[in-house]
Amino acid sequence: MTNEPEAVLESIVQMTERCQLDSLAESLVSTVREMVNVEQVEILKVDSHLEPDEVINNLITLSAESAADVLVECLKSCSTVKLSSGVFEQIAIPILLKDAVVMILWITSEHFSAQDVQMLKGFSKVYENFLSIVIESETDPLTGLLNRKAFLPRLIKVARLIKEELDDYAVTPQESALSSKRYWLCIFDIDKFKVINDTFGHLYGDEILIDFVKMMKATFSELDSMFRFGGDEFVIIMSKRNKAEMMKLCEEFSHKLSIHHGKEVQVTISMGIIEINSVEESSELLMKADKALYYVKETGRNNIGIYEDLIQDGSIVPLKIEDDIEIF
Numbered sequence: 229m230t231n232e233p234e235a236v237l238e239s240i241v242q243m244t245e246r247c248q249l250d251s252l253a254e255s256l257v258s259t260v261r262e263m264v265n266v267e268q269v270e271i272l273k274v275d276s277h278l279e280p281d282e283v284i285n286n287l288i289t290l291s292a293e294s295a296a297d298v299l300v301e302c303l304k305s306c307s308t309v310k311l312s313s314g315v316f317e318q319i320a321i322p323i324l325l326k327d328a329v330v331m332i333l334w335i336t337s338e339h340f341s342a343q344d345v346q347m348l349k350g351f352s353k354v355y356e357n358f359l360s361i362v363i364e365s366e367t368d369p370l371t372g373l374l375n376r377k378a379f380l381p382r383l384i385k386v387a388r389l390i391k392e393e394l395d396d397y398a399v400t401p402q403e404s405a406l407s408s409k410r411y412w413l414c415i416f417d418i419d420k421f422k423v424i425n426d427t428f429g430h431l432y433g434d435e436i437l438i439d440f441v442k443m444m445k446a447t448f449s450e451l452d453s454m455f456r457f458g459g460d461e462f463v464i465i466m467s468k469r470n471k472a473e474m475m476k477l478c479e480e481f482s483h484k485l486s487i488h489h490g491k492e493v494q495v496t497i498s499m500g501i502i503e504i505n506s507v508e509e510s511s512e513l514l515m516k517a518d519k520a521l522y523y524v525k526e527t528g529r530n531n532i533g534i535y536e537d538l539i540q541d542g543s544i545v546p547l548k549i550e551d552d553i554e555i556f
C-alpha cells in the first residue's frame with residue numbers, strides 16, 4: 229500500500245484505461261486496496277427500480293448487519309458517510325448518475341485518516357465521471373437502450389457462463405441442450421418501417437421506436453439484455469428460459485405491439501432466434517439469427533423463426549461459415 233503522488237497518478241491512469249463497466253469497477257476496488265489500508269471493499273449496486281425502502285432492505289441483506297447504518301445514511305443523504313462500529317470504521321461513498329445514487333462504494337478499515345477519506349472520495353469521483361462516459365458511449369440516444377458496441381462483451385460473458393456450467397456439472401453440450409433453461413439470442417426487426425416513416429413522418433417513426441422499447445422493457449425482464457443495433461433492428465440476449473417460455477414472451481410482445489397503435493398504424497415485427505452456446509463465435513450466432521429473420525421477412529413477415537427449427541424442417545439450409553463477413 230502506497231499513496232505517493234506517482235502511485236496515485238498511476239492508479240488513475242490504470243482506472244481510466246478500462247472502458248468496460250465490469251473491469252472499471254474491478255479497477256476501482258483494486259485501486260482502493262492499493263492506496264488505503266482497508267479490511268474490505270465492495271461496490272454495491274443500487275436497483276433504481278426499487279422504492280427507497282426496498283433499496284435499503286436489499287443493501288442490508290447483501291451486506292453485514294453492521295453495515296446497515298452507514299449504507300442507509302449514505303443512501304438517504306446522497307453523500308459520503310463515515311461511522312465507527314466496534315473495532316472498525318466504515319465509509320459509504322455514493323456513486324451518482326444524473327443525480328441518482330446508482331452504486332455505493334462501501335469500505336471497512338481499522339482507521340481512515342483525513343487523507344484516506346480525501347483520496348477515496350477522489351477515486352470515487354474519477355470512477356463516477358468515467359462511468360458516465362462509458363455508459364453514454366454504450367447507450368442509444370433515442371431509446372436509451374444499449375447500443376451495438378455494448379453487445380459483444382455481454383454475449384461473451386453469457387458464452388463464458390454457459391461454458392462454466394458445462395464444466396461445473398461435467399455435462400456434454402448435448403445434455404445441456406436437453407436441460408430446459410437456456411440462453412437465446414433474438415433479433416427483432418419492425419416490418420415495413422420505411423412505410424411508417426414515409427406515411428407519418430420521421431418524428432412519428434421515432435415515437436414508434438420509443439414506444440417499442442417501452443413495451444420491450446415491460447415484456448422482458450431486467451435479466452434480459454436489450455440492444456438497439458440501429459434503425460429498426462433490436463437484439464435481446466434472453467436470460468435462461470425454456471423454449472416454451474421464450475416463445476410465449478416473444479409472442480406476447482408481438483401481440484402487445486400489434487394492438488398498441490390501433491387503427492392508425494399497425495406495427496408488426498419479424499423475429500429471428502437462435503440458442504446461444506459457448507462454442508460459436510458471436511458473429512456466427514448473429515448471422516444465423518439473421519438468416520432466420522431473413523426467412524421470416526421473405527415468407528410474409530410478422531412471425532418468429534428459430535434457426536434450428538428452420539434447418540430441421542428444411543426451410544433453410546445451414547449457414548456456410550466460409551461466407552464469413554465482418555460484423556463488428
Ligand SMILES: Nc1nc2c(ncn2[C@@H]2O[C@H](COP(=O)(O)OP(=O)(O)OP(=O)(O)O)[C@@H](O)[C@H]2O)c(=O)[nH]1
Pocket residue numbers: 370417418419420421422423425429430431432433434437458459460525529
Ligand atoms: N424514424 C426513424 N427512422 C429510422 C431511424 N433509423 C433508421 N430509420 C429508418 O428505418 C427504415 C428501415 O427500413 P428498412 O430496413 O429498409 O426496411 P423496412 O421498411 O423496415 O422493411 P422490412 O424490414 O423489409 O420489413 C428506413 O427507412 C430508415 O430510414 C430512426 O432513428 N428514426
